[in-house]
Amino acid sequence: MNKTDVLIIGAGPTGLFCAHQLGIIGLSCEIVDNLDKAGGQCIELYPDKPIYDIPAIPECTGEKLTNNLLQQIKPFKVKFHLNERVEQLKKIENRWHIKTSGGIEFDVAAIVIAGGVGSFEPRKFSIKECEKFEGSSLFYSIKDKSIFKDKTISIFGGGDSALDWAIELSNTSKVNLIHRRDGFSGVEASVQKVKELNDQGKLNLFTKYQIDSLSGDKKIDSIKIKHDDGEIKEIKSDYVLGFFGLIMQLGPILDWGLNINKKIIEVNTENFETNINGIFAIGDICSYPGKLKLILSGFHEGALAARGCFKYARPDEKLRFEFTTTSKAAQERLGIKK
């Protein structure tokens, strides 16, 4: 059981800055995120794209912003739990108990949901029978590549994940790479490599094809793919891999009893608390009259939610407002030596 003052759900810019604000007022926190790294949408959707509306920073990329925020919260030694999704929530006396997908448990005084538009999950095939094979012979990510040795693998997608795995697996497996158009979104060098391997007969490339159906009993035996012009081809396949990027899903938070409307959580604007005492929501996931989905708004919301957490974490203490420029306590927490 991890006991801390506040659990932050989501390691995007808003969650990271909220951790800073909690640290400044002397509260501890830990952060859970379903991705394998901090940064949220900034790192997953637009790491290289510039952002122009962070106050006092004329231009920076999503990656740079994330790194700066991580730098800024370093003094607080915040513990991250990545690749974890929050699942269960229980109120035990005045504390919240939360359990993640990986079985990690938390005991906290307050929760800040900074979950963006939800946790990132792999985008899946649209045909129904795929569910039957998911996890046994159909995958959206690869954990153990050794199972593919000497097998026939059909890979769908045109981005870097699809191309990289097609190239890598073509060394030890028979690979079909299937993509809906001639163009690819992956890096040019990989596209060239795939075309070379196709010319050498080390990989079969099918473009302008999409999945049509799967067949097999417990495992996939063969798949049918359909060309833009309607032609259907059947190919033998032991495994199917789909790499269509990530989508955001709200997941189990939907069942926590929060006021949720169109995937966003209603909060007050005094401290961004939800309809449930001790649970706050900030950033893109929260909604209130006049809400702007800007990173700077998320920072503001995080600062106020952090103060809102104080009364749950330190019910017998009074929070004094202080500036970091002059507060000895804040500077000590930041580890500043004079």
Added chain:
Amino acid sequence: MPKIIYNTHDKKTHAIDVQNGLTVMEGAVQNDIPGIDADCGGGMACATCHVYVNEEWLDKLPTKEDGEEDMLDMAFEPKSNSRLSCQITVSDELDGLVVNIPSKQS
């Protein structure tokens, strides 16, 4: 004001007046047309505002910017008439544009 016709998956037709300068995505979101999620808010980063454009309108639309086709790879059942509605800005020339919203976005 130009009218945009949104055909939703439940076989309903919504004819909506959308102000010039807004995107077809914004027109849908502001008028609660079901099926346009627009998770990323118009940043061409999520493919959840994907629509099928009626053939006769395809060549009247602004050409796809770099990246839109890449993003459409991620869309739910993309076809040759697929577009991201956040990339179509409404103007008088698009009065009467018909878009069809897929059964789901993910």
